[in-house]
Amino acid sequence: MRKLxxxxxxLALASPAAAQPRDTLTIGIxxxxxxxxxxxxxxxxxxxxLGFARRPLTAYDADWRLACLACETVPTLANGLAALETTPExxxxxxxxxxxxxxxxxxxGTPVSSEDLRFAWxxxxxxxxxxxxxxxxxxxxxxxxxxxxxxxxxxxRVTFEFASAGDFTPLPARIERPRWEADRxxxxxxxxxxxxxxNPALWNGPFRITSVxxxxxxxxxxxxxxxGAQPAFRRIVVRTVENTPALEAQLxxxxxxxxxxxxxxxxxxxxxxERRAQARFRFHYQPGLIYEHIxxxxxxxxxxxxxxxxxxxxxxxRAQIAQRLFDGRQPLAHTSVNPLDPAHDSGVRQWPxxxxxxNALLDEAGFRERGADGIRxxxxxxxxxxxxxxxxxxxxxxxxxxxxQGMWRQAGVEVRIRNEPPRVFFGETLNRRRxxxxxxxxxxxxxxVPRTTLHSDEIPRAERNWSGQNYMGxxxxxxxxxxxxxxxxxxxxxxxPVWRELQAIYAEELPAIPxxxxxxxxxxxxxxxxxxxxxxxxxxxxxxxHWRLR
Amino acid sequence: xxxxxxxxxxxxxxxxLLLSAVFFFLIGLMPGDPIxxxxxxxxxxxxxxxxxxxxxxxxxxxxxxxxAAWLGALAQGEFGHSRLFAQPAAQVLWPAxxxxxxxxxxxxxLAASLxxxxxxxxxxxxxxxxxxxxxxxxxQSVPAFWLGILLIILFAVELGWLPAGGxxxxxxxxxxxxxxxxxxxxxxxxxxxxxxxxxSIAHALTEPHIRTARARGASCARVLWGHAFPxxxxxxxxxxxxxxxxxxxxxxITETVFARPGMGKLLYDAVLGSDFxxxxxxxxxxxxxxxxxxxxxxxxxxALDPRVVR
Numbered sequence: 029m030r031k032l033x034x035x036x037x038x039l040a041l042a043s044p045a046a047a048q049p050r051d052t053l054t055i056g057i058x059x060x061x062x063x064x065x066x067x068x069x070x071x072x073x074x075x076x077x078l079g080f081a082r083r084p085l086t087a088y089d090a091d092w093r094l095a096c097l098a099c100e101t102v103p104t105l106a107n108g109l110a111a112l113e114t115t116p117e118x119x120x121x122x123x124x125x126x127x128x129x130x131x132x133x134x135x136x137g138t139p140v141s142s143e144d145l146r147f148a149w150x151x152x153x154x155x156x157x158x159x160x161x162x163x164x165x166x167x168x169x170x171x172x173x174x175x176x177x178x179x180x181x182x183x184x185r186v187t188f189e190f191a192s193a194g195d196f197t198p199l200p201a202r203i204e205r206p207r208w209e210a211d212r213x214x215x216x217x218x219x220x221x222x223x224x225x226x227n228p229a230l231w232n233g234p235f236r237i238t239s240v241x242x243x244x245x246x247x248x249x250x251x252x253x254x255x256g257a258q259p260a261f262r263r264i265v266v267r268t269v270e271n272t273p274a275l276e277a278q279l280x281x282x283x284x285x286x287x288x289x290x291x292x293x294x295x296x297x298x299x300x301x302e303r304r305a306q307a308r309f310r311f312h313y314q315p316g317l318i319y320e321h322i323x324x325x326x327x328x329x330x331x332x333x334x335x336x337x338x339x340x341x342x343x344x345x346r347a348q349i350a351q352r353l354f355d356g357r358q359p360l361a362h363t364s365v366n367p368l369d370p371a372h373d374s375g376v377r378q379w380p381x382x383x384x385x386x387n388a389l390l391d392e393a394g395f396r397e398r399g400a401d402g403i404r405x406x407x408x409x410x411x412x413x414x415x416x417x418x419x420x421x422x423x424x425x426x427x428x429x430x431x432x433q434g435m436w437r438q439a440g441v442e443v444r445i446r447n448e449p450p451r452v453f454f455g456e457t458l459n460r461r462r463x464x465x466x467x468x469x470x471x472x473x474x475x476x477v478p479r480t481t482l483h484s485d486e487i488p489r490a491e492r493n494w495s496g497q498n499y500m501g502x503x504x505x506x507x508x509x510x511x512x513x514x515x516x517x518x519x520x521x522x523x524x525p526v527w528r529e530l531q532a533i534y535a536e537e538l539p540a541i542p543x544x545x546x547x548x549x550x551x552x553x554x555x556x557x558x559x560x561x562x563x564x565x566x567x568x569x570x571x572x573x574h575w576r577l578r
Numbered sequence: 579x580x581x582x583x584x585x586x587x588x589x590x591x592x593x594x595l596l597l598s599a600v601f602f603f604l605i606g607l608m609p610g611d612p613i614x615x616x617x618x619x620x621x622x623x624x625x626x627x628x629x630x631x632x633x634x635x636x637x638x639x640x641x642x643x644x645x646a647a648w649l650g651a652l653a654q655g656e657f658g659h660s661r662l663f664a665q666p667a668a669q670v671l672w673p674a675x676x677x678x679x680x681x682x683x684x685x686x687x688l689a690a691s692l693x694x695x696x697x698x699x700x701x702x703x704x705x706x707x708x709x710x711x712x713x714x715x716x717x718q719s720v721p722a723f724w725l726g727i728l729l730i731i732l733f734a735v736e737l738g739w740l741p742a743g744g745x746x747x748x749x750x751x752x753x754x755x756x757x758x759x760x761x762x763x764x765x766x767x768x769x770x771x772x773x774x775x776x777x778s779i780a781h782a783l784t785e786p787h788i789r790t791a792r793a794r795g796a797s798c799a800r801v802l803w804g805h806a807f808p809x810x811x812x813x814x815x816x817x818x819x820x821x822x823x824x825x826x827x828x829x830x831i832t833e834t835v836f837a838r839p840g841m842g843k844l845l846y847d848a849v850l851g852s853d854f855x856x857x858x859x860x861x862x863x864x865x866x867x868x869x870x871x872x873x874x875x876x877x878x879x880x881a882l883d884p885r886v887v888r
Contacts, residue, residue, distance in 0.1 A: 063664035158634045162627055222664045243839040244745040267744060269837035277742040281734040452609045
């Protein structure tokens with residue numbers, strides 16, 4: 029028994045809570061990347077980790093402006109790096125020139141070159157390779173190597189996003205091309221990114237991956253050949269803890285220095301933690317592009333009536349919900365366009381809580397009588413009742429559902445809650461449009477044209493094999509025209525009135541009830557500075573070389 | 579004995595084959611499509627991408643065809659590739675299996691030894707039976723996830739003695755990361771051993787040969803452990819064998835609460851993520867471990883009790 033205290037002491041010394049040198053930053057996130065290949069499968073965990081270790085050509089920065097990361101200058105028509113032209117098929121096209129930043133090297137010392145971009149383009153164009161979104165590669169029909177650091181891409185479609193290279197990122201041709209050429213279909217499982225992840229020749233960011241513990245942790249160390257600003261940390265450890273109470277416990281126990289907002293604590297948990305641990309950590313809430321809303325199935329006869337949709341939003345006190353449940357940290361949405369987005373129209377119609385007006389609209393829609401249960405009925409005795417669905421197990425959404433259920437009951441509207449696991453909800457119910465009201469979120473990028481969610485061609489139907497994301501079944505001829513025209517308007521100033529009209533139609537027609545834009549809760553140690561969350565898909569780690577000790 | 583072992587191994591192989599078909603079709607018939615879930619999280623993935631990715635993952639083929647292809651590959655020693663981890667399924671599975679076996683092995687040994695000791699105490703000293711019963715009820719009724727959280731708060735957050743969870747990183751000792759998950763899992767399972775142990779040993783103590791041993795002047799400890807326990811151990815072995823499989827379920831909770839990578843969590847993710855290769859391999863491995871543990875228990879039972887002839 030006398031050995032017991034000694035055992036505890038030994039364990040305590042072995043604990044990671046023991047002080048670590050300040051040249052290491054240990055970060056907690058809730059997901060582990062399914063692959064380390066930059067172009068295979070999109071997932072937030074991969075973007076976050078690879079943000080330390082590689083640089084895409086361009087990315088939207090924290091000010092939501094397109095910036096060059098691996099290139100020297102953002103191509104524009106004005107600087108001549110972009111030029112309108114006609115494709116060999118006679119269509120309107122554009123050629124865009126990117127020049128790689130001087131001194132950009134893979135972590136084994138080899139310069140990043142045009143050949144690396146050519147390989148990335150060829151692999152992306154070969155659709156059996158299995159890269160994720162392929163629209164960029166479908167449109168980029170030719171790549172011309174100008175010199176060792178310069179390439180020109182020719183696109184068969186002109187959109188205002190021509191300068192954004194998106195996921196087009198140099199891939200080390202020396203390592204990857206032989207694997208790809210040996211078996212294009214099997215490249216996904218043969219890529220060096222997943223079979224020899226710690227090979228320095230794969231990484232060109234300020235850090236390189238030096239160790240991977242599958243499902244648990246990734247260690248990154250400085251890239252000795254990085255010629256940008258030198259990072260303050262010698263080592264970054266990214267630990268995956270999927271269970272958020274366990275994540276919080278590890279933070280409090282000192283095993284983690286910070287929790288990344290991009291993949292961290294839910295807002296309610298973060299605000300509760302802030303109240304308890306304000307002195308130890310800095311908390312930052314970054315509103316972002318994740319748009320929480322309730323899709324309404326417009327083929328439902330009652331929801332097809334615009335007065336009913338207006339009454340639903342008027343009788344839902346969204347501001348109060350956002351205040352009570354999220355400490356007012358999630359900005360209210362009036363349409364799908366985020367207030368931080370340059371395309372946002374601050375004069376768009378808003379729908380403040382107004383129960384009297386909601387009641388009047390429902391009377392007008394024919395639901396005058398209330399039964400003994402308080403629910404409205406029309407002249408035919410039909411009850412004003414809907415089924416309300418969301419992803420089961422999402423505590424925050426389930427709370428919102430319950431509050432909304434109570435608010436709508438005040439207006440004489442019954443909603444019955446029926447939730448499903450995400451796999452069934454997204455995989456079956458939404459895309460087959462087997463819902464009446466469905467609460468979920470869309471994620472987008474700055475000035476993202478919502479064609480896939482609002483164009484009438486994108487309504488999932490059996491004859492299209494249920495593809496498309498206009499789950500609401502929204503059909504509006506003017507909206508279709510706008511969605512087709514908007515991408516082709518190259519001047520930002522000329523686009524703004526069109527964006528205004530798009531938002532006006534959305535706010536008036538209300539195919540969905542806008543709720544709020546989700547905020548990411550970042551928890552940083554008091555001694556860390558310089559992290560700038562973006563609120564969109566580009567993670568803060570893309571600028572990790574600017575993170576500093578206070 | 580060799581004949582028995584060979585017969586049982588053949589039965590195990592046949593059972594695994596049948597189970598693989600059942601598991602494959604059950605996972606395949608689960609509603610939902612992983613590609614549709616991926617599309618919901620990526621605004622740039624369009625319908626054409628979805629069709630292409632479904633074809634790439636073989637999700638556009640009929641289920642029976644996929645099962646036949648999987649069996650064919652298995653016959654050539656090819657366990658397939660994990661869709662969720664972009665690694666060969668076996669490569670993903672082994673570290674998780676080792677981690678879980680480490681957790682389960684220590685937890686099972688601790689639960690069994692402490693539980694049996696408490697059971698023996700209750701059997702030998704009937705006045706302590708009430709306290710042992712109370713302890714057993716407490717162990718059984720405290721949910722593992724709640725106990726885990728309590729232990730984390732006390733030993734990791736408040737006292738800072740032990741890590742709150744996770745896996746040991748480079749240069750960190752594995753023992754510290756094992757203490758709280760093992761304690762949680764062992765406490766939850768200790769009750770069964772205490773109660774079964776108490777009943778079995780109490781019954782064994784009423785046997786005539788115990789009276790003879792006492793008459794010959796054997797000490798209490800000698801009577802308890804040398805004469806009563808070998809007879810009482812036979813049913814306890816079966817409890818332990820069945821526990822080997824059931825503990826994987828417990829490991830899921832423990833591994834989730836302590837963010838410890840292992841089979842429980844891996845299995846859960848693979849099934850929900852429609853990662854056929856990984857899910858099948860993991861499920862079959864759990865079934866195999868359970869069946870081998872049962873076989874081992876049967877063999878041990880034969881060794882302990884020569885009357886058992888099958």
